[in-house]
Amino acid sequence: MSQLRSNPIREVPKRVLLTSFIITGLIIVITLLFNWPTIIALIGFWMGVGINLINFRIIIIGSKNYLEKAEAGKKASMTPNIMLRYLLYGIVFVIAWRIGTPALLASFVGACMVNFSFKSDGFFTMGLEKKGSTDLKKRACVDGVYDIEGESVKGVEDTEIVDVPATGDKETADDTEAEDDTEEIGDKEDEIEVYF
Numbered sequence: 564m565s566q567l568r569s570n571p572i573r574e575v576p577k578r579v580l581l582t583s584f585i586i587t588g589l590i591i592v593i594t595l596l597f598n599w600p601t602i603i604a605l606i607g608f609w610m611g612v613g614i615n616l617i618n619f620r621i622i623i624i625g626s627k628n629y630l631e632k633a634e635a636g637k638k639a640s641m642t643p644n645i646m647l648r649y650l651l652y653g654i655v656f657v658i659a660w661r662i663g664t665p666a667l668l669a670s671f672v673g674a675c676m677v678n679f680s681f682k683s684d685g686f687f688t689m690g691l692e693k694k695g696s697t698d699l700k701k702r703a704c705v706d707g708v709y710d711i712e713g714e715s716v717k718g719v720e721d722t723e724i725v726d727v728p729a730t731g732d733k734e735t736a737d738d739t740e741a742e743d744d745t746e747e748i749g750d751k752e753d754e755i756e757v758y759f
Contacts, residue, residue, distance in 0.1 A: 571681075572623055576616055578680040583612045583673070590669060599665050607659045607666025611673020614655040618648045619677050 590608055594601040625644030632639035652674065659670035 575619060575677055575680060578684075579612065579616060579676045582680055582683065583609070583676055586672065586676075590672075594665070600663065603663050604665040604669040607662060607669035608673040610655050610659055610666070611670035612676050613673075614651055614670075615674045615676050618651065621648055621651075 587605060587608065590604055591601055593599075594604050621644060625641055629639045629641055629644075655674075656667065656670060659666040
C-alpha cells in the first residue's frame with residue numbers, strides 16, 4: 564500500500580504540491596505556445612490549488628466532528644460543512660473569472676488537484692512497492708491458510724487440476740461444477756450470520 568493510501572491526511576498536501584509544480588511547468592509551456600497571459604493563468608491555477616487544499620482540510624475536520632457527535636449520540640450533520648465548501652469554491656471561481664478567462668480555466672484545473680493526486684498515485688509509486696511471492700503455497704502460508712509444513716490450517720484442501728478432457732464414464736466438466744456449487748452453497752449457509 565502506498566503512503567498516500569495509508570496516511571492521506573499528511574501525504575495528500577505533499578503530493579498535491581509536487582504535482583502542482585509539475586503542472587505549473589506545463590501551464591508555462593502551454594501559455595507561451597499559444598501566447599496567453601502566463602501570470603494570469605498561474606494565479607488562477609494556484610488559487611484553485613489553494614482552495615482545493617483548504618476544502619480537503621475542511622472535509623477532514625468536518626468528518627472528525629461528525630463522527631464525534633454521532634458517537635456521543637448527538638444529532639450530527641455535514642450540511643454546514645458542505646455549504647461552506649461550496650461557498651469557498653464559488654468565491655474563488657468568481658474572483659478568477661473577474662481576473663480573466665485564462666485564470667478561470669486554470670483555477671478549474673487547480674481545483675481538481677487532490678482528485679488528480681489520488682488517481683495518479685500508481686504513477687508516483689510505480690516500481691517502489693515490494694511484490695509478494697508468486698508461489699501460491701508461500702503466499703497462503705503468509706495469509707494463514709497453510710502452516711509452514713504445508714498443512715491446511717483453515718480446512719482448505721488441495722485439489723488436483725486435470726487437463727484431460729472428459730470421455731466415456733468419467734464426469735463431465737458440468738457435473739463437477741454442479742457438485743462444487745452445491746458444496747459452496749452448503750459451506751456458505753453454515754457461515755451466514757445475521758447481525759442486528
